[in-house]
Amino acid sequence: MAITDVNSSAEMPITAADGTPLKKKLAQALFRSRVRAVGLVLPLFAFVMASFVIPILALMWQGVYNDTFASYTPNLTQQLAKWDGVSTPSEEMFAALVTDLKTAREDKTIGRIATRVNQELPGTRSLFTSSARKVKKAAPPYAESMMKIDKDWGNLEVWQAMKLTSQSLTPGFYATALDSKYTVDQGFVSQVENRQIYVKLFWRTLLISGTVMLLCLLLGYPVAYLLATLPLRYSNLLMIMVLLPFWTSLLVRTTAWIAILQSQGVVNDLLVWIGITGDESRFSLIYNMTGTIVAMTHILLPFMILPLYSVMKTIPPSYMRAARSLGATPTRAFLKVYMPQTIPGVGAGGLLVFILAIGYYITPALVGGQDGQLISNMIAYHMQKSLNWSLAAALGGILLAGVLLLYWAYDRIIGIDNMKLG
Amino acid sequence: MQTIDNPFVRFKNVQKSYDGETLVVKDLNLDIAAGEFVTMLGPSGSGKTTCLMMLAGFETATHGDIELAGRPINNIPPHKRGIGMVFQNYALFPHMTVGENLAFPLKVRKMEPAKVEEKVRKVLDMVQMLAFIDRKPAQLSGGQQQRIALARALVFEPELVLMDEPLGALDKQLREHMQYEIKHIHENLGVTVVYVTHDQSEALTMSNRIAVFDDGIIQQLADPVTLYEKPDNAFVAQFIGENNRLNGTVESVVKSVATVKLDSGHMVKALSINNDGKGSRTMLSVRPERCVVSAKKSSSMSMLDARIEELIYLGDHIRCRMNVAGDDQFIVKVPNTSGHLGLEIGANLYVGWKTDDCRALDYR
Numbered sequence: 001m002a003i004t005d006v007n008s009s010a011e012m013p014i015t016a017a018d019g020t021p022l023k024k025k026l027a028q029a030l031f032r033s034r035v036r037a038v039g040l041v042l043p044l045f046a047f048v049m050a051s052f053v054i055p056i057l058a059l060m061w062q063g064v065y066n067d068t069f070a071s072y073t074p075n076l077t078q079q080l081a082k083w084d085g086v087s088t089p090s091e092e093m094f095a096a097l098v099t100d101l102k103t104a105r106e107d108k109t110i111g112r113i114a115t116r117v118n119q120e121l122p123g124t125r126s127l128f129t130s131s132a133r134k135v136k137k138a139a140p141p142y143a144e145s146m147m148k149i150d151k152d153w154g155n156l157e158v159w160q161a162m163k164l165t166s167q168s169l170t171p172g173f174y175a176t177a178l179d180s181k182y183t184v185d186q187g188f189v190s191q192v193e194n195r196q197i198y199v200k201l202f203w204r205t206l207l208i209s210g211t212v213m214l215l216c217l218l219l220g221y222p223v224a225y226l227l228a229t230l231p232l233r234y235s236n237l238l239m240i241m242v243l244l245p246f247w248t249s250l251l252v253r254t255t256a257w258i259a260i261l262q263s264q265g266v267v268n269d270l271l272v273w274i275g276i277t278g279d280e281s282r283f284s285l286i287y288n289m290t291g292t293i294v295a296m297t298h299i300l301l302p303f304m305i306l307p308l309y310s311v312m313k314t315i316p317p318s319y320m321r322a323a324r325s326l327g328a329t330p331t332r333a334f335l336k337v338y339m340p341q342t343i344p345g346v347g348a349g350g351l352l353v354f355i356l357a358i359g360y361y362i363t364p365a366l367v368g369g370q371d372g373q374l375i376s377n378m379i380a381y382h383m384q385k386s387l388n389w390s391l392a393a394a395l396g397g398i399l400l401a402g403v404l405l406l407y408w409a410y411d412r413i414i415g416i417d418n419m420k421l422g
Numbered sequence: 423m424q425t426i427d428n429p430f431v432r433f434k435n436v437q438k439s440y441d442g443e444t445l446v447v448k449d450l451n452l453d454i455a456a457g458e459f460v461t462m463l464g465p466s467g468s469g470k471t472t473c474l475m476m477l478a479g480f481e482t483a484t485h486g487d488i489e490l491a492g493r494p495i496n497n498i499p500p501h502k503r504g505i506g507m508v509f510q511n512y513a514l515f516p517h518m519t520v521g522e523n524l525a526f527p528l529k530v531r532k533m534e535p536a537k538v539e540e541k542v543r544k545v546l547d548m549v550q551m552l553a554f555i556d557r558k559p560a561q562l563s564g565g566q567q568q569r570i571a572l573a574r575a576l577v578f579e580p581e582l583v584l585m586d587e588p589l590g591a592l593d594k595q596l597r598e599h600m601q602y603e604i605k606h607i608h609e610n611l612g613v614t615v616v617y618v619t620h621d622q623s624e625a626l627t628m629s630n631r632i633a634v635f636d637d638g639i640i641q642q643l644a645d646p647v648t649l650y651e652k653p654d655n656a657f658v659a660q661f662i663g664e665n666n667r668l669n670g671t672v673e674s675v676v677k678s679v680a681t682v683k684l685d686s687g688h689m690v691k692a693l694s695i696n697n698d699g700k701g702s703r704t705m706l707s708v709r710p711e712r713c714v715v716s717a718k719k720s721s722s723m724s725m726l727d728a729r730i731e732e733l734i735y736l737g738d739h740i741r742c743r744m745n746v747a748g749d750d751q752f753i754v755k756v757p758n759t760s761g762h763l764g765l766e767i768g769a770n771l772y773v774g775w776k777t778d779d780c781r782a783l784d785y786r
Contacts, residue, residue, distance in 0.1 A: 321509070322507065325575075327502075
């Protein structure tokens with residue numbers, strides 16, 4: 001035990017009055033309070049583990065492990081494992097295919113198999129479902145017989161796709177999430193040009209999040225400064241106005257922006273009325289990237305203002321006065337004395353807004369249109385529509401890694417200890 | 423109010439109001455000579471800090487002129503006034519080291535780096551803090567921060583330094599030590615200092631002259647000795663040092679000696695300083711250390727019956743609370759000499775003082 005190690009290495013072990021080692025005695029004395037502390041934390045810890053940590057880990061695991069194909073086609077999987085991936089498929093492989101298709105037809109699992117292979121090689125879904133219906137006619141030699149049912153069974157690509165899907169532990173989903181393709185014979189190859197969507201989407205997510213963060217900082221800094229410096233009765237009112245959005249539903253706020261920004265909306269009507277733009281050439285302010293940025297900036301603004309405010313509140317006005325009495329102009333005093341002291345708030349607010357923005361989903365879904373979509377909308381799509389959970393998990397995994405990387409970079413540059421959230 | 427020829431700082435009929443309804447500073451006239459150490463002393467809310475802030479430029483005077491070396495400075499912004507200032511909470515910039523803090527006023531004046539370095543080292547040496555040049559303010563104790571704040575206010579060699587209760591946050595011993603240090607720096611450099619405090623012993627220790635503020639008005643402006651020995655009015659008598667007050671009515675004034683009939687019926691003689699003559703209410707002020715306790719009546723001084731209520735032994739003297747003329751808060755400091763009286767609680771004695779030590783002031 002560690003206690004004995006420490007004591008043996010020390011020259012003279014310190015003992016309590018009754019002769020037991022002091023460390024042991026101390027641990028005994030503190031045991032009760034430790035048990036109490038653990039008891040208080042345990043319920044929340046269990047809840048967080050069960051509802052947050054374990055589901056996340058389970059989903060992350062799906063990003064690299066998918067055994068749909070292997071569990072429903074055991075015979076074929078065995079044969080595919082032996083296959084080199086380039087030679088003509090052997091008679092044994094066709095035989096295994098027939099056996100597994102028959103079972104799948106009976107067990108009604110053919111849909112799942114077809115879906116899984118279709119994820120790997122789009123357009124193969126009907127090959128599986130129709131072949132499964134006809135497979136009872138198949139007779140040896142199976143290769144010939146299957147080819148008669150559908151000539152696509154002679155296509156090497158189909159077999160390669162099956163070999164890939166038969167490998168349960170696969171980097172394939174991460175490759176797809178990075179616009180690349182994991183192949184049997186060439187390893188990773190990049191996806192054809194017109195199917196590269198995810199990397200572009202990741203960059204767009206970063207760009208929009210960064211823009212939103214900068215806008216929040218630009219708009220939030222003066223407000224936070226006012227909040228911290230105004231007399232109490234005015235600053236209370238201002239604080240209520242800052243917090244007001246928190247009391248309204250996210251959906252209400254987002255739809256309000258639709259009413260304001262749409263082509264027949266308030267802003268466009270006003271611009272037409274003033275004469276800045278013609279009635280027929282109204283600006284498209286929503287259902288594009290502009291809409292996403294405007295609505296997200298508005299919604300995330302309090303998350304920037306509050307950390308900034310909490311930092312600015314602690315800076316007494318005497319610093320600025322001191323700087324001015326020492327001969328600095330108001331601008332210089334602000335830049336050299338006030339601003340550096342708000343860095344922890346800027347860092348905390350910036351990081352908070354950026355991380356929230358990077359995973360934002362509802363707002364871009366409602367006002368984003370085509371080019372205002374973020375990676376989270378794609379994750380939702382794969383979770384709900386295409387049911388490709390493994391790809392969703394891979395996309396989510398990359399997003400999480402990105403956030404952790406950012407966090408690490410922040411810690412290196414500014415230091416997490418310097419962060420002040422309130 | 424006294425005026426000085428060629429004052430360095432002059433407040434001329436200065437008034438200040440924050441809300442347009444009440445005056446925080448009412449008609450302030452104050453001349454400060456170059457090289458002087460003037461303290462503004464008063465209770466909180468008396469307007470002393472407001473006066474300092476107006477001089478520094480952080481508050482604007484509602485009425486009147488403030489002049490610095492003969493020039494009106496009402497419309498000059500704080501950074502162009504060239505006044506050094508030490509703040510109550512030091513206001514050392516927490517993100518800069520001690521050296522950078524001190525270099526700040528020199529850098530904004532676009533001084534060459536080599537010269538900045540030299541000046542910073544010189545002033546740090548003066549406050550004996552050279553070893554701490556690379557520390558951050560948070561790594562210093564309160565007294566050390568105080569020295570740095572002082573050094574920073576002096577490093578750009580201003581002719582006027584303002585101090586706003588700079589020693590308020592220090593413990594008693596350190597505060598007394600710093601009082602001497604500031605006094606010596608003032609004497610060595612010859613700068614003009616305007617110092618704000620509510621601590622009278624601090625004011626008495628350091629100042630050439632003290633302006634006692636109350637209710638937006640300078641109640642008395644005088645050197646420490648005059649202020650203590652010859653207070654002009656009841657407020658100053660009560661505020662500076664310990665004071666025994668006896669209330670009564672003026673019976674007659676002959677030359678400068680007033681005969682006062684106390685509320686208890688006793689007749690007492692006192693110096694007539696600040697009262698409205700025969701028939702007016704007055705407050706008699708006697709310092710506790712000027713009173714004599716005696717078993718016998720003596721004809722050479724005013725003597726009243728007294729009964730000892732409480733005795734506190736303080737080593738060098740015995741603090742004796744007595745009931746005199748119906749007032750049981752009358753304090754006498756009895757020196758602990760070898761032959762002093764064996765004082766006992768409940769003993770009936772006489773307490774007396776010289777007429778010169780008793781001042782008949784305004785009643786308030």
